[in-house]
Amino acid sequence: MTENQNQPREYDAVKGGQSQVPLGAAVLGGIPGVKSRLASPIVEVRITALSEALKYGDAGLDLIIGALQDESMSVKFAAYSLLKDRDELNLKEQFQKYLPTFDFDVITVDAEGKENSRRTSFACFFSEDLGNSVVLEMVYIPGGKFVMGSPATEEGRIYRESPQHQVTVPAFYAGKYPITQTQWQAVMGNNPSKLKGEKRPVDLVSWEAAVEFGAKLSQKTGKKYRLLSEAEWEYACRAGTTTPFHFGETITPELANYEGNYPYANASKGLNRRQATDVGSFPPNAFGLYDMHGNAFDWCSDRWHNDYNRAPTDGSSWDTGTDNCRVARGGSWDYDADKSRAARRSSVGARDRTSLIGFRVALVFGSVL
Known part of the structure; x- marks a missing residue:
């Protein structure tokens, strides 16, 4: 049909x-x-x-x-x-x-980073064959409404995360993990990364290169792959939560890869790994997505704007404006916990390449044949 x-x-x-x-x-x-x-x-x-x-x-x-x-x-x-x-x-x-489904534990913690709940959940996904036994797993993200941005009471909040506004996000598919170096190699034929590791996030890729990856992947598969919009990214990261992290009021080095000497809220100092880790090394959120906090920033498709005044409310990418910088989300292995908050946004030049930034892909709902 x-x-x-x-x-x-x-x-x-x-x-x-x-x-x-x-x-x-x-x-x-x-x-x-x-x-x-x-x-x-x-x-x-x-x-x-x-x-x-x-x-x-x-x-x-x-x-x-x-x-x-x-x-x-x-x-x-x-x-x-x-x-x-x-x-x-x-x-x-x-x-x-x-x-196809996969099971996982959804974990939440209190402001000190102590686990206060754990439940088993599952999510649906499909696998995209990239050749040579390399696959890309795409998770179904149900559509819904959420409040984007941070409240005035959130520790570490900056004006760039305001004003809070309700966004309606249509259903879509998101990469279960950030794009790995093996997946990049399978599509692009090279590996530009500084922090080598087959299952580590690809790094030293500019926003422009990430967009090119999506275009080549689309051509290879006949589907419409692209970067997540900023609204899609925050919606997918929160997975129904309203706390600073999908884990709750804080994170710990046992839950994410960040600079553990700089904790958030009342959490204790912890391990600083000083490098990226293999994707999927830490627990996922309630949608079944891994590494939404820390490890490597994710490029988003949107142009940079200093706040959310006049931002789209339909989940689409905010592509108007003249700023050549693009949005990066999620924090990284070399940044403190605050930079990994669900609402935290960063401005990065579209041609910049760093070992701190990778990306994951989205797939337009309905474009799977």
């Missing part, structure tokens, strides 16, 4: 053509209507029908579970997002049958 986002009308399964009923309206009532729209060749119609299926109890739930077998990855993940937080015991088994 073709994922056509330009169809203005809904397919009428009974008549075999386009109906005059606007997209999303019922062709037939109740479960028969939902089933009719789930048979539509138009992806958006099928996704809309899934949301309506929730109204019809167990019968609707069965239809949503059935959509995990849909030919479109967009429909599969739409069904997943509707089912993920439900308590039915058999649902995870259904996910694993039709969508």
